[in-house]
Amino acid sequence: MTANAYFTLPKVLRRLHEGPLGDYVDLYAAQLLREGHCYQSGTRCIRIVGDFSQWLARKHFNINDVDESLVGQYLRFRTQYQRPFCSDRPALCRLLGLLRQIDAIAPQTIIPPKPLEQIEQDFEHYLLRERGLSQTTAIRHRPPLRKFLQECCREGTARFLRLSSEDIVRFIADHAHDHSPRTARSMCWTLRAFTRYLVYRGSIVDDLAAAVRCSQCAELAIRTTA
Template identity: 50%
Template structure:
């Protein structure tokens, strides 16, 4: 089974087969089909793989350069210039595993987790084993914790123990508008849980969870609070004052 199971547009098919990953995109599509991914989920997997392939080409990178580090660099690019989904990283890790299975890229070298990643994995276990969260909920929390640590604690434990409420506020203010208001609410919930975890484990003494602000997600918040004069005139000009309905709309 090839990529045509999900796409029939010649233009999209051509784009999917471009870049260093183009020769393996059909195999990736077949894997998604066997695993039973829904069409929307498969599209997201394939689109992020396609975008990753074009990013590799722009960076003049080849298949041998694909590893966890290159995926992390691409994820940073995606956070800056795309609208990423939470499913992006799992899709890329799934692709990485497939490429290693067929020996298209070097095997994963043995390595010890760095301090920050150990904290993130401990947080993941804490959410499931001690908080009783479902796996799907933990998966949504962990990326925000990882991102927070990468931005504020690159030196490891010393910076974690010296975190302040200002660090928490800065992170939330910086990323609250990255996605939708609902996603921003999820981010705040994840950071609150992470701050409680850090205090529970003894990394920090203060209750920094209380420093995480709330994010409003009211309906219709995307609508403008006012119209400019020329916009008002455009609305008025759209009312047909020769009809009763038009006169009513104009009066309103």
């Protein structure tokens, strides 16, 4: 199977096969067919691969240069003249996977997360595996936790032993009015879950979740500014 399964015009097919990725378009189309992509989905995926290949040629990149970083550069460029679709990045990530399967490009370079990013990831894994939360629910914890870690735990895990209820109450007081009362309640929910996680992993002894449940924090969380 080739790109002919999705396109028939010779001019379009010639364009799709230009650039550093031209030799791989038919393999990519065959994978889309195996995955069961409909005509609309398949043509959109192949078109963005073709456009990416044209961009690589204009920038004088070759197949050995292709990786996640280059995909990011291209997508940022693309948004300047086309409205992005949610399928754009997955389509190119699928391409990277295919190119790595046939050893056309180098394996992905794994960049270790920064200390605070690692804490976020470990907490999210705890919510998914130990608490049984859905991915969507777990993701909602990210923004308030990230802000809390940046303000109260910049040193990373070494700061956990020195965390106090005063730190948590102060953080809530500082940010209770940043957004809506619902967001403030969500922030308190995140902090309760995170402090319980710290007890679970043995990073702290006292259950600081009680500080988030105190009447002062509850009032701060639901009160709006005048």
